[in-house]
Amino acid sequence: MPSRLRLTLLLGMPLLLIASTSMVTQLAAEEPSSHAKEPQVLFEYETLNGEEYGYRIPSLVKTNSGALLAVAERRLGLHDHSENDLVMRRSTDNGKTWSSIELIAEAGSDSLNDPCMIVLDSGRILLRYIHFPHGVHARKTDHTVRALAGYDGPKNVRLFLMHSDDEGQSWSEPRDVTRAFRREGAISLGSPGVGIQLTTGEHAGRILFPNYEVFPVGDADRYTRNSASYSDDDGETWHLSEPIAEPTEQGQGNEAQVVELATGELLLSSRDQDGGIYRKLSRSTDGGETWSTHTFLTEFVTPHCMASLIRYQHDGEDLLLHCGPNSRRWRLHGTVFYSRDGGEHWLTAREIEPEYLGYNVLCQLANGRIGCLYETEDCLKIVFTDFSLDDLFIK
Numbered sequence: 001m002p003s004r005l006r007l008t009l010l011l012g013m014p015l016l017l018i019a020s021t022s023m024v025t026q027l028a029a030e031e032p033s034s035h036a037k038e039p040q041v042l043f044e045y046e047t048l049n050g051e052e053y054g055y056r057i058p059s060l061v062k063t064n065s066g067a068l069l070a071v072a073e074r075r076l077g078l079h080d081h082s083e084n085d086l087v088m089r090r091s092t093d094n095g096k097t098w099s100s101i102e103l104i105a106e107a108g109s110d111s112l113n114d115p116c117m118i119v120l121d122s123g124r125i126l127l128r129y130i131h132f133p134h135g136v137h138a139r140k141t142d143h144t145v146r147a148l149a150g151y152d153g154p155k156n157v158r159l160f161l162m163h164s165d166d167e168g169q170s171w172s173e174p175r176d177v178t179r180a181f182r183r184e185g186a187i188s189l190g191s192p193g194v195g196i197q198l199t200t201g202e203h204a205g206r207i208l209f210p211n212y213e214v215f216p217v218g219d220a221d222r223y224t225r226n227s228a229s230y231s232d233d234d235g236e237t238w239h240l241s242e243p244i245a246e247p248t249e250q251g252q253g254n255e256a257q258v259v260e261l262a263t264g265e266l267l268l269s270s271r272d273q274d275g276g277i278y279r280k281l282s283r284s285t286d287g288g289e290t291w292s293t294h295t296f297l298t299e300f301v302t303p304h305c306m307a308s309l310i311r312y313q314h315d316g317e318d319l320l321l322h323c324g325p326n327s328r329r330w331r332l333h334g335t336v337f338y339s340r341d342g343g344e345h346w347l348t349a350r351e352i353e354p355e356y357l358g359y360n361v362l363c364q365l366a367n368g369r370i371g372c373l374y375e376t377e378d379c380l381k382i383v384f385t386d387f388s389l390d391d392l393f394i395k
Helices: 003-030
Strands: 040-044 046-048 051-063 068-074 087-090 103-104 113-117 125-132 160-164 188-190 205-217 221-229 253-259 266-273 277-284 294-295 308-314 317-325 332-339 347-356 359-363 370-376 381-387
Touching: 040 068, 040 087, 051 113, 051 125, 051 221, 051 359, 051 370, 051 381, 068 113, 068 359, 068 381, 087 113, 103 125, 103 160, 113 188, 113 205, 160 188, 160 359, 205 266, 205 370, 221 253, 221 266, 253 308, 266 294, 308 359, 317 347, 317 370, 347 370
Parallel strands: none
Antiparallel strands: 040 381, 046 051, 051 068, 068 087, 087 103, 113 125, 125 160, 188 205, 205 221, 253 266, 266 277, 277 294, 308 317, 317 332, 332 347, 359 370, 370 381
């Protein structure tokens, strides 16, 4: 005969199960909804007219009216320098639907690389890119020679600037700004993603692009370091900041993104080209003219890869969002991190892509959600997704 205690427990089991099920249901209802929507494929490896084309290196901005412009390199294959063109798609409904792919810049057999856009207060959109002559790279490879320092020769890399005054519906002719942006001795300068226009303090209105500069080493190698290019006259003339110093003798800061903090201070986050597992951070208190020595962001790990950094402001929220692969070695586990104290400390928000996430760009949408344009499936696709702070479990 069962004991009274055992009988009580047995009789109570259904009630416990019902209560437990009810509690789980209630918790599930209270849990913030994950961004369950399938990412939209905007650019995908494809065959056109008998040629195979791949897409890499995204840039994403929101215009002053709320339209989204997604730009990428279209490559004949996937090599860095594969007769790259620049192409664009446009959305006027917060990324729900997109226009067809449009060619916006091309240079025959030469390669156009590292698109980087800025939306100005005036409504003008700037697009900067690097122009590599056919067969020329910033380093020597099996199928390219290394570029030479200089401005006008057949093995010199150049930098161009385009603009749009109608929200990306048409673009100006490219303007060669190589001499204005690049210092003597460098063989190239650029950085993909987005730049910013400052809004606070004595430098409000200043336009600023983050840079990585490339310098030759020996006959084939290179080293890179970070800086910024800025303009105080709506992009007519440009100035180059002091280079960002490294804690070691030879700098290896690479692709970078920059934000303006509430205080007016600037924060730049850079890829560590030395192969380390941490981002590099630098700060400027004079509008990007000079920068602090790089320090390491050790609160999360990342392989050497371009990563996104934006300042998010909506409904009383003011925080920084950083997105990139969260892995020591591979570009996997795409994750959003956030900071509420100007980048002094970082917390993990959530993983948005469990598999491959490469170069990516975050963008605050007109409806307050956050868009992300990123490379996935080993760079065979560039996709767009969006999510809210609740989706990221940020309270």
